[in-house]
Amino acid sequence: MDAAEQISTLDLTIKIAAAAINSSPYSSAPVSPLSSAFVSALQSPYISPRANADDVPTPATTLSLPSPPVSYSGSQSDDVPSTSYTPPPEKLKIVTCLPDSAPPRISFSFPIPIPRISFAKGSASPAGANAKLRSCDVYIGFHGQNPNLLRFCKWLKSELEVQGIASFTADRAKYADNQSHEIADRVICSVTFGVVIVTDYTLLNHLSLEEIRFFAQKKNLIPLFFDTDAKEIASLFSAHADNSKECKEALDGLMRCHEFKLETNEGSWRNCISRAVGILKGKLGRKSVAEREVDVCEELPFQRNKFFVGREREVLEIESAFFGCLEQESESQAGNKFISMDVGRCQEPNLEAWVEVEPTVKRAKQRKPKGGNVVCIAGSPGVGKTEVALEFAYRYSQRYKMVLWFGGEARCFRQNILNISVNMGLDVSADEEKERGRLRSFDEQEMEAFKRVKRELFRDLPYLLVIDNLETEKEWWEGKDLHDLIPRNTGGTHVIITTRLPRVMSFDTVQLKTLPLPDAMALVRGRRRKEFLTGEVEFLDKFAERLGRSSFGLWVVGCLISELGILPSNLFEALNEVEHEEVNGGSGLSNEEQQFCRTSPFLMKVLSFCAAVLQQSKGNRNLLASRMLQVGAWFAPSPVPVNLLTAAANNAASTRNKLWKWTRCLKLAFCCCSGCVSSQTWKGEEESALLLVRLGLAWKVNRQPGCWIQCHAITRTFARWKYGLGAAKATVQGVRKLGNPLATSDHLWASAFLVFGFKSEPPLVQLKAIDMVLFIKRTALPLAIGAFSTFSRCNSALELLKVCTNVLEEVEKSFVSQIQDWCHGSLCWKKALQSNQRVDEYVWQEVTLLKATLLETRARLLLRGGHFDSGEELCRTCISIRTVMLGHNHAQTLAAQETLAKLVRMRSKI
Structure with missing residues (x-):
């Protein structure tokens, strides 16, 4: 080849490369030097370039340009880092019918596998463009417009990501632009395993057939049958003798790779996803901690009512709101039907796929859910609202990762929300000031705790949240709106609220008669x-x-x-x-x-x-x-x-x-x-x-x-x-003896309401001074510390400690008044009170020391919220009390002095 031909060839190559780069939507990216090798990191013999009808064949050794950079932040989970990418629906051109004139898209071909060839030594393919794709572990392919199928696939993807397995979910039949197809093709060729969700209509789509055949040939196919089984799929094709070669290969691949028997129906979603995740973790060699199978009875508060009668219409109405329902337009009298193999080659995923034998058989029409993920069950007291919610939870528990149930009573509502974190394995405890690098206010700490719960609760992982007996739309402690807990977009989570209120917000309501x-x-x-x-x-x-x-x-x-x-x-x-x-x-x-x-x-x-x-x-x-x-x-x-x-x-x-x-x-x-x-x-x-x-x-x-x-x-x-009110005092005494701040914190709060009252509500139980000391020491103080440290209920804990301090101050005032009356009283009255006065002196000492403990505890908690001035004042009062009562060198006095020194040091840094 002479020099002129070499120059011409080089010029043509440069023009082709420049034209391709200019036509890319990512043309703003810096262009690699001409010496770089444009070799895709995901070059595969199983992917053929897209071709139009008039394309000129090109040699097999044609160099490929680098793929444009792709963003992989499309995971539906906000708090789970993921290396996977699923193009969001709003960024895709969704098509339901392709014109007949559209050229066929060539995606996969099945030649004899050949090793991948790098056409340049030390190729400098852009690492940023394909690094994420190379790290994708599992491809999840599905086809169909059933909303429950989409919900199932999102759940599987999110569950894999929680386990650290990068996944990619796609229904390629809905892709209209080449870029989305290219991303999916590269992922398919790079993943370690391919999971294909098989339904009655999967083999009607040629893209699904390609996925099954490709993964089966690579021996990394894991089929998962959704609302069907392998026997039913095989029977649909056995009735027709003119099956195409592609369909036969796909069916053979399904049967050959169906070793794990992953089949699910409406009553086994949770178990199937758990098995699938366990299989993939084992095959990928991930460290697996044996997880105990959680029975639904452990998630729900009450046993299932074996004598539940009626209410079928209400239960089905809730199901329809959440999942939709199947409506059979017409039924076959003989039941003889088969699927046309020609439909698998068509571009239009919604074509009529059933071929009639004797009567006309139409596809089942999937009615979409009403769109609301929150349903209220309203009715009068005793009408059976809780029983309906309980029956629904037992029936459909397999469609959810977990059922979370808590009471909606006004006083307990805030604590019950945070109690969910224990069931979900979340840490909502208040952080030490050193852990964040800066001091956060109490409002910020409480808001962060709620955000952690909401972030985990309202994403693609499907939970069923049941709020039983909601008393008011406003939160009792701070008056916050219910929408602060339940956002408008609940993700995959469904919420059931039982209430005596006629209506809650703008949520769908099922009136129970x-x-x-x-x-x-x-x-x-x-x-x-x-x-x-x-x-x-x-x-x-x-x-x-x-x-x-x-x-x-x-x-x-x-x-x-x-x-x-x-x-x-x-x-x-x-x-x-x-x-x-x-x-x-x-x-x-x-x-x-x-x-x-x-x-x-x-x-x-x-x-x-x-x-x-x-x-x-x-x-x-x-x-x-x-x-x-x-x-x-x-x-x-x-x-x-x-x-x-x-x-x-x-x-x-x-x-x-x-x-x-x-x-x-x-x-x-x-x-x-x-x-x-x-x-x-x-x-x-x-x-x-x-x-x-x-x-x-x-x-x-x-x-x-x-x-x-x-x-x-x-x-x-x-x-x-x-x-x-006779039994209220007995309840307080029982809680004081056996109350556990962790296991029975809600009952400790109930007893605190009885003894102290909050806001404008008066106390209902009057305790003697010694009983009050014991109650505060054994119940109120541990409750406040636990609420602050474990659940970040900073303001509520400080309010409780403040109320306890005020009560002890009132007791001290009563002692002072009693002493003054005794000093100014008659001699006979002094003799009558003398025996009781000795006991009061001991109780007075206990009251004073307990007050000092409360002051020090409040000062330490205020330190963690940046309230140094208030904390310093309380701590100085505590030191004064302990110095008089215990001495300057007592251990408790020295501990309070250390707290004071820390407060002064932190205040000086501001």
Whole structure:
């Protein structure tokens, strides 16, 4: 070749390269020098260049230009770093129908594999362009417009990324531009394993066929059958003898690589994804920690109601809002159908794929979800809102990574949100000031804790969040809006809210009406579903009518009939003998609760009869179960361990004298009883607690270790109405003895509300000075420290400590006033108070030292929020108290001085 030809060839090469670079959307990138080798790092013999019909064949050794740089920040997870890339839908040109004139896109060819060839020594291919693609581990290919399929694929991708496995998800049939196809092609050739989600329509798409054949030939195919199985896929093709070569190869590849039997349907999503992730982790050689299989019963608070009746329409309505539903446009009479193999070659993914044999068979039409990921179940008290949410959670738990359930009561709402972090394995503790390099305010620390929970909760990983019994749309502590917790875009998470409010924000609402009469009759028959004579059935109708077909009331009556073995007529007559008392105004009930008790007289009679049954069983008194009912009303509306419930019940007073006037109705009832409740005395703690469950007054909780129960909201209202504030003090004493700041923090907060009251609410329990000291030392102080350090509840913890300090100061003032009165009193009065005064001096000392401890604790916490001036003032007061009470060189005094020195040092740095 002469010099002129060499120059011409070189000039042509430069022009081609320049034209390609100028036509690239990334033309602003710096151009590599001419000496660089334009060799793709992902060159593969399995990818052919895209060609038009009039393209001129080029030699196989043609150099390829470097791919334009690609951004790989397309992961749907905000907080999980990922090296994978899935082009976001808004950046893609989505097509549903390609014109017939469009040239076929040549993507894959299957020659005999040849080794990749580098055409230049020391090639300088741009590392930034393909480094991310080379590090991609798994390709997830799917095809279809089923929203549940897309949800499943997003879940699988996110789960892999959580495990550190970079993944790429694509439905290439929706790609309209060449750049997206090029990215997907390079990923397919570079990944270690290819997961193809196989549905009934996967093999109708030629791109899916290519993926299956390519990965099967490389022996790295892992098929996952979605809402179908290998046998069904094979049967669809066996009916047609003229299968194309490509389809046969794809089908053979599926059958050959189906060693792991990854098949899923609507009831096994979670298990299938867990298996798939475990298989890929093992094949990729990742370190795997054996994860315990979590049963859904461990996630949900209560056992599934085996006697759940009715409400099918409401459950399906929630399912439709979340997942949509399948609507079969027409059904085949003979059931004979096969898939046309010609459709697999078409460009249009939505073409009619079914070929009729005798009748016309149409594809199932997938109705999309309504678009709302939040559904409210609204209704009156006792109508069965919690039961509907519980039934939905049990039915569809496999469609979620985890079910998270917490109470929506106003006072507990904030803590319950942060408690989710424990189940999700998140750390929301307050950071030390040195860890961040700067001091953050308490508001910033609390906001960061909530952001961590929200960031994990509302992304592509699907969670089911159930907020049970939401009392208000505003958060109680700071008055924040509910949207601060639940964003408009909840990602893959679905939220169910049960509430007595008519409507919550702008969320979709399912109004729960009373049960239809047939379902009400089934519920009132009880667990044994005993058949009664016609005369007795009429009394069942009367129960349903008098109770307004309330699910809770009917269930309690059914439990009485089953457990007592009493006839409905006898029970109805006994209930009529019970007198309905007026609501006690000092029982701590809200206006709504008092109104409910007034407007539900027959239900109050039923519950009063249950209370009498707990105390009278053929002459044998079961005081423990009765006292559990009394004190259970003052615990937080959350699960209570039986040992804590027993500790509180042992401090409750007997109420037998209040039930003497019901002797006639009790005798009338028990003379007709044949059940187990009437024939034995319940002595054990767990047996007494479970008796409340058997009478329908409480739920048994799925929590370990030990036995846990939770009283129904109406049961709590009744107990407060019936017994007043007498049992509240017993609850506080029980929490003080056995309360655990970590396991039972919500009950510690409930006792703090009873003793101190917050905001404008007055305290309901008055404690003696020594009891107040013990309560603050054993309950309030550990609770505040735990809330601050473990859950970043900085402001709430400081508020609690401040309230405790104020209470102790009031006790000190009372002591001073008592001493002054004693000094100015008569001699006889001095002699009368002399013995008590010696005890008060000891308590006074304990009060003063505890006050110093509270001041030092507040100073240390204020230090972590940058409030140095306030902390210094509190710390100096603490040092003064300890110097007088303990001495200058006492260890506690020296510790307070160290805290003061740190405060002064930090303030000087500002």
